[in-house]
Amino acid sequence: MKQMKIFAAPYLVWMVVFILVPLLMVAYFALTNDEGRFTIQYVSDVGQYANIFVRSIWLALIATVICLIMAYPLAFILSRMDKHKQGTMLLIVMLPMWMNFLLRTYAWMTLLGNNGIINYLFGLVGLGPFKLINTSGAVVLGMVYNYLPFMILPLYSVMVKIDKSVLEAATDLGCNFWNTLFRVIIPLSVPGITSGITMVFVPAISTFIISRMLGGGSNLLIGDLIEMQFLGNAYNPHLGAAISLVLMVIILLIMTVMNQFSPDDQVLI
Amino acid sequence: MENVVSLKDIVVEFEDGERILKSISLDIKDKEFVTFLGPSGCGKTTTLRIIGGFIEPTSGDVLFEGKKINGVPPHKRNVNTVFQRYALFPHLNVYENIAFGLRVKKLPEKEILRRVGEMLELVNLKGFEKRTVNRLSGGQQQRVAIARALVNQPKVLLLDEPLGALDLKLRKEMQTELRKIQQAMELTFVYVTHDQEEALTMSDRIVVMNGGVIQQIGSPTDIYNEPVNAFVADFIGESNIVNGHMPKDCVVEFTGRQFECVDKGFSPNETVDVVIRPEDVKVISAEGAKLTGIVESVVFKGVHYEMIVDGVDHKWIIHSTKAEPVGAMIGMTFDPFDIHIMKKTEE
Numbered sequence: 001m002k003q004m005k006i007f008a009a010p011y012l013v014w015m016v017v018f019i020l021v022p023l024l025m026v027a028y029f030a031l032t033n034d035e036g037r038f039t040i041q042y043v044s045d046v047g048q049y050a051n052i053f054v055r056s057i058w059l060a061l062i063a064t065v066i067c068l069i070m071a072y073p074l075a076f077i078l079s080r081m082d083k084h085k086q087g088t089m090l091l092i093v094m095l096p097m098w099m100n101f102l103l104r105t106y107a108w109m110t111l112l113g114n115n116g117i118i119n120y121l122f123g124l125v126g127l128g129p130f131k132l133i134n135t136s137g138a139v140v141l142g143m144v145y146n147y148l149p150f151m152i153l154p155l156y157s158v159m160v161k162i163d164k165s166v167l168e169a170a171t172d173l174g175c176n177f178w179n180t181l182f183r184v185i186i187p188l189s190v191p192g193i194t195s196g197i198t199m200v201f202v203p204a205i206s207t208f209i210i211s212r213m214l215g216g217g218s219n220l221l222i223g224d225l226i227e228m229q230f231l232g233n234a235y236n237p238h239l240g241a242a243i244s245l246v247l248m249v250i251i252l253l254i255m256t257v258m259n260q261f262s263p264d265d266q267v268l269i
Numbered sequence: 270m271e272n273v274v275s276l277k278d279i280v281v282e283f284e285d286g287e288r289i290l291k292s293i294s295l296d297i298k299d300k301e302f303v304t305f306l307g308p309s310g311c312g313k314t315t316t317l318r319i320i321g322g323f324i325e326p327t328s329g330d331v332l333f334e335g336k337k338i339n340g341v342p343p344h345k346r347n348v349n350t351v352f353q354r355y356a357l358f359p360h361l362n363v364y365e366n367i368a369f370g371l372r373v374k375k376l377p378e379k380e381i382l383r384r385v386g387e388m389l390e391l392v393n394l395k396g397f398e399k400r401t402v403n404r405l406s407g408g409q410q411q412r413v414a415i416a417r418a419l420v421n422q423p424k425v426l427l428l429d430e431p432l433g434a435l436d437l438k439l440r441k442e443m444q445t446e447l448r449k450i451q452q453a454m455e456l457t458f459v460y461v462t463h464d465q466e467e468a469l470t471m472s473d474r475i476v477v478m479n480g481g482v483i484q485q486i487g488s489p490t491d492i493y494n495e496p497v498n499a500f501v502a503d504f505i506g507e508s509n510i511v512n513g514h515m516p517k518d519c520v521v522e523f524t525g526r527q528f529e530c531v532d533k534g535f536s537p538n539e540t541v542d543v544v545i546r547p548e549d550v551k552v553i554s555a556e557g558a559k560l561t562g563i564v565e566s567v568v569f570k571g572v573h574y575e576m577i578v579d580g581v582d583h584k585w586i587i588h589s590t591k592a593e594p595v596g597a598m599i600g601m602t603f604d605p606f607d608i609h610i611m612k613k614t615e616e
């Protein structure tokens with residue numbers, strides 16, 4: 001046991017230096033002013049941006065739901081394939097992630113643009129052009145496209161563990177397809193669902209690249225807001241830290257609610 | 270008695286074109302305990318899955334109470350299965366596992382409570398209702414699997430090597446238990462095992478299979494006393510199997526000597542299998558004996574001694590209540606009706 005502790009030491013140092021200290025610094029910045037005195041001024045200022053918070057949560061939520069609906073059947077089909085085919089298919093699912101995140105999102109900019117390929121194709125059949133870029137729909141699309149694999153993977157890894165004979169037992173006991181889905185497959189994949197939701201929702205709610213590139217100026221998200229406080233003209237690190245702190249609390253609350261739905265031994269975070 | 274399940278010329282080929290079942294035909298009667306017996310890989314599970322509806326035969330018909338049920342999915346068949354490795358629902362406790370089929374049928378809560386209660390009593394699992402299934406022992410999981418199937422009161426229960434993972438003592442207990450349940454509830458059991466002793470003790474009828482072909486169908490005593498070929502004889506208990514031929518009716522020649530027997534109708538130059546059970550070999554004095562051999566080994570088996578006797582052309586297995594000293598020369602003889610002559614099966 002003692003030796004184990006020695007091995008754990010580097011991680012402990014890592015956690016303190018790169019996780020705990022920054023967290024405390026964020027809290028410190030959020031709760032002090034330029035003179036270093038305690039104030040809740042910045043935290044209460046966050047209230048002004050409630051609409052941006054609501055929009056961020058809303059878009060991230062929609063993206064998460066779409067990811068779940070798309071990934072669930074895909075992950076299930078994947079998990080039922082021949083073992084040797086599964087590897088290849090997983091590779092195909094993961095393939096887009098090997099490309100640079102910026103590049104992928106940039107590609108969507110040109111695809112969705114007013115003179116982009118999609119509008120060009122619509123034009124061929126006499127439709128459009130539609131306003132596709134710089135809409136909240138484009139932001140959701142960007143989120144879904146970029147984060148879908150993070151939904152597929154945890155779902156898949158839970159579903160491959162569902163034994164084929166358990167599904168056969170369900171049909172043997174009178175279940176049709178829907179019964180099997182709701183009585184066996186979904187309950188057994190709850191850990192995958194919750195961790196998939198976490199892995200899509202958390203990055204989606206705090207993204208700023210996607211909204212900047214696909215959402216134009218009118219679809220500002222929390223991520224953009226925070227970025228502006230540190231790198232933009234509105235330079236105000238105290239407010240930026242306060243927004244981060246509030247966002248953290250919101251995510252924490254949402255995850256706590258999520259955990260109520262997971263089995264006891266599968267707590268997230 | 271009416272037939273509950275009938276299989277008519279069932280052929281199963283998997284994608285690779287390999288023929289797993291080669292024309293299986295069988296009638297299973299109401300309230301009967303039928304056992305599929307055969308070595309691993311002979312197609313027992315496949316046959317059971319045909320009845321359960323998990324695979325469709327390449328050709329041939331499956332009848333349930335006289336009606337063709339080819340293509341009917343498992344959830345619409347009045348048949349339940351106890352799977353080879355239990356296949357319990359890991360997300361449900363013991364009670365909910367057993368209640369599963371009743372909940373799917375949307376029975377009232379009160380009736381579910383009553384019927385699950387009866388089952389818990391039947392399989393001796395009262396007090397385990399709230400336990401999650403992966404915290405049960407193998408034997409307890411097995412009993413949950415049986416209760417989960419039985420609670421639906423199926424016409425036919427399919428059991429795929431249900432006791433395979435249990436230790437010997439527990440297996441013996443469960444054999445008696447299952448037989449009792451089957452008789453008390455007046456159900457038809459279709460049971461799969463590769464254990465010949467299990468098949469002999471539990472079944473009304475045994476279906477011996479090998480290589481996707483039914484070798485013999487009969488009661489345990491028929492199968493044991495009148496095996497139709499050397500495979501069945503060897504699979505059902507140990508046997509001495511030697512090549513021989515019959516110069517005339519009621520005389521068989523093997524290992525160069527002629528013996529009186531009771532079989533007739535083979536042509537003089539046809540090679541036949543001569544099968545003699547180890548307990549039917551009589552040990553006599555070597556002097557004047559037609560057949561002699563030297564005792565190679567003696568092992569005490571509880572009720573009898575098992576001796577291997579080297580008779581030059583064949584090593585004889587002999588079961589006897591008296592042990593002979595190793596290295597001794599002994600004589601062997603057989604009663605005419607203990608010599609079984611069988612047609613050679615082409616492999």
Ligand SMILES: Nc1ncnc2c1ncn2[C@@H]1O[C@H](COP(=O)(O)OP(=O)(O)O)[C@@H](O)[C@H]1O
Pocket residue numbers: 283284289307308309310311312313314315316
């Ligand atoms: N899905 C399948 N695809 C191809 N071959 C199979 C499949 N299932 C079983 N087999 C083959 O069929 C044969 C019989 O299998 P099975 O019925 O399970 O035998 P048993 O239950 O008697 O041990 C085996 O050789 C097995 O390899």
Ligand SMILES: [Mg+2]
Pocket residue numbers: 313314315353429
């Ligand atoms: Mg089997």
